[in-house]
Amino acid sequence: MTKSQDVAVRVAVIGAGTVGATVVAQILEHGDDLRRRIGRPLEVVGVAVRDTQRARPELGDVHITADPLELAADPRSDVVVELMGGVDKAYEVVRAALVRGASVVTANKALIAARGIELHALAHANGADLYYEGAVAGAIPLLRPLRESFVGDHITKVLGIVNGTTNYILTQMTEFGLDYALALQQAQQLGYAEADPTADVSGQDSAAKAVILARLAFHTDVDIAEVSVEGIESVSIDDIEAAQAMGFVIKLLAVAEIADASGVVVRVHPTLVPQSHPLASVRGPFNAVFVSATAAGDVMFYGRGAGGAPTASAVVGDLVTAARNIATGSRGFAVEPYAGLSTLPLGCARTRYYVNLHVADEPGVLATVATVFAANGVSISVVRQDGAGEEASLVVRTHEASDAALAHTVSQLRDLPAVRSVVGVMRVEGEQ
DSSP states (O other): OOHHHHSOEEEEEEOOSHHHHHHHHHHHHTHHHHHHHHSSOEEEEEEEOSOTTSOOGGGTTOOEESOHHHHHHOTTOSEEEEOSOSSHHHHHHHHHHHHTTOEEEEOOHHHHHHHHHHHHHHHHHTTOOEEOGGGSSTTSOOHHIIIIITTTSOEEEEEEEOOHHHHHHHHHHHHHOOOHHHHHHHHHHTTSSOSSOHHHHTSHHHHHHHHHHHHHHHTSOOOGGGSEEOOSTTOOHHHHHHHHHTTEEEEEEEEEEEEETTEEEEEEEEEEEETTSGGGGOOTTEEEEEEEETTTEEEEEEEEOOSHHHHHHHHHHHHHHHHHHHHHTOOOOOOOOTTOOEEOOGGGOEEEEEEEEEEOSSTTHHHHHHHHHHHTTOOEEEEEEEOOGGGOEEEEEEOSEEHHHHHHHHHHHHTOTTEEEEEEEEEEOSOO
16 A cells, blocks of 8 residues: 555544434444545544534544534545535535535535535635535435436436425325325324425425436526425325326426526426326335436436435445545536526426316306317317216316416416316326
8 A cells, every 4th residue: 555545535524413423434334445445544533513412422433523614614624524404504614615625525405406506616616526416316326427427418307206205295195095194294203204394395305406406407507496396285185086097196296307498497396197107106205316318318216315324325425436536636527507598487388287177067168168278279188077066077188288378277267157166287297
């Protein structure tokens, strides 16, 4: 072993929750193997925690501090692993590391969605790397292929299930007939949902991940405030059963796509997926993402999308890459928004739709409803009439149309005397 191979790559870990503690444990347990992969050993020089009085045998005898900013700014570390969560404080920590030229590994999706472009520029200016594979889809290798493997291709669309909590809830509703509240409670009891599940069930967690995917896929900046977001709180057993009757399942999908030459649309919403589509069989807390590219066609990534061990696996993978770059004097791929595409409103998106109407049980209702669809340029694919009397309903599936045209259609349907209510509207993805 040469002298340079004896010099450790020094690592500071900010946050020692489930993921952080697992990362440190993997470094300590697999040190010899990691040294061979990197070319130099890894040394944990410090861990920042909230409570320094709590016993932490899993961390060994590493230095413990309650000051994450001081640890991040300390020049003794070459790589800072940020796992504290949140945005503002985490931004200060990551910035402190990057301005002194230390590389950063994080799994903080909210931070990268909010400040990622700025942090990439800071990393580039100071000769550092910024990696965050663990921020989206846990252990699934997804971001690196988007950043590197597709570099010679042209990505047109990314869509998938990127939140395990909502996928578990919808799976329980679909397979066991549980209502939303009971399925959520079960997810919380099993640890798939937080005590406050708002970020997951409202779609905001998926929106942050969609922003990251869109930036890497389309080389452009996307403001999370411009993402159309709809959660699963209003999905009912009636919606689930209607979907099944038509040969579909309901999934919460994150979708980022090129809408035209000048812009992209990024959206998150409950979606009808054909039962024959691979995404339909993604159950429980698993994630799956489709990437559509001009030359490669459709490529699917599947695996465990959340949890301490899967996320820690992705974090350690990024750490090895950053450490190897330091050992060899190289740099990782830069992420720059050179394409300069606009983020377009939801109305510019084009897809198929499902519309469930509670209607009057009288002659001519179907013709009246069909006229409204036609007037807005929305072509009907399938119509199903259910019930009678007070329970009469029409379920309509359309051919592809713009979201703006569908919104106008629904608005006019609500004004029809024969339509008692618009029970549900849902987009359809995955139909050929």
